[in-house]
Amino acid sequence: MGKMVAEYNDEVVKLCRQLMKVFSLNLGLEEDYLQNAFGGDEISASLRVNFYPNCPQPDKYLTLGISPHSDPGGITILLPDDHVYGLQVRKDDAWVTVKPIPNAFIVNLADQLQKLKVLSNAKYKSVEHRYMLAPRFFDAQINKGLQEFKGALSSFQSRIKK
Template identity: 70%
Template sequence: MVSAWPEPVVRVQSLSDSGIDSIPDSYVKPIYDRPLHMDISSNSNQPDNIPVIDLANLYSHDLTLRKTTMDLISDACRHWGFFQLINHGVSYHLMAEVRRVWREFFHLPLEKKQEYANSPATYEGYGSRLGVEKGAKLDWSDYFFLHFLPVSIRNESKWPQSCRELVSEYNEAVLKLCGKLMKIFSLNLGLEEENAFGGEQVVGASLRVNLYPKCPQPDLTLGISPHSDPGGITVLLPDHHVSGLQVRKDNAWLTVKPIPNAFIINLADQLEVVSNGQYKSVEHRVIVNSNQDRLSLAFFYNPRGDILIRPLLTDNEPPLYDQPMTFNDYRTFIRLNGLHGKSQVQSLKSPR
């Protein structure tokens, strides 16, 4: 693993706060990657948001409502790869408080944040880029990344002291939610009511807190480049005051409209592999704006890093993904090469 960044790291928040009226060339995306306002939410032939699932309906005494909800989740996983989850059981107060402490962190003096500066060896800490290609086009965002599971690699001394207690409580709550979702997904796929990654004792989990500073030329750059997430499930706590997440749907970009106190759930590459392509990890990106900073928290629920991930076949289907890879190797490839759409998960398929 590369232990140092190829160039001096520039903090995007510092660029934004400096009052520049044009962005450095290193953040200007190629024309084909710039946001072109391809927003299908204004198209009357398309839905105006990703599906919304009420998790409380799964615990209703009404068996028909429970069955309908399971079907809605299955449809969202097969045709969207994204949905918003309401009545999910995580405390709204906890969600608000964890947002607050991270906003406070990003508004600390730069020298205080630099004490947590990360490296490409683990990505843990305060960062501003992904990939180690020299001269790469960068995203307009800063972040803080931390490991939560397995416990053997968790190091809370690397977390900002003001955040530690709340972050641990928040991660535990979201981890429980992910366990519930994996059981639902497994049942809908016709698997036993077990975690499709082998059980709750072997999963990995991490948290990435994203800050997207206001940008003087938002039409030239992106907060995060198009990609699908590498792991199993991503639980996103968005900034419901300002939209930024876009999901690729029918070869166009849908801007997601966050619902207050909802999570945005998206399926990631390893779940697509495990389901043999029945569930989809979907390409998404983040746009920025010239008026407001935006903060989001992405909780990643992943397979254990050292086991080969392969399709769990049902009904004697042929495996579509027949180049198994450990999650550690898969994630390392992305950390070294950056984000490139869905090219990585497609590489696990043999030519037909």
């Protein structure tokens, strides 16, 4: 399995190098400009894997996702599950769910590319995103509200003053 992960990582790094070329050309720069700005042939890359097995009752077992953030690096390549709609990006003041496209990567431009916004005239922006696993909420019915629980207090407890 380690060999397969290493090969996958190598291919993703190749993809990132190609994307850096495209981004450089899109900005009217030399093809290798961004790659050189990120360290040339010694550019660093890391592989992080987040796997959440199927949970039939995510609310019951308190499953967590990944809280809102932007990625600190240059480019993030995500390989989503085609049937899981957990990734959300912030657009204006709302969260928008990203629908995975089968056999496709999701490319997030990260903070280091945004820091070049003077160079790119803000063409590239780091996107705040989060990953939701169990976006379900259980609330009282709006028209009923919450009722006092009769008998919930023992004779040793006093009521909270309103």
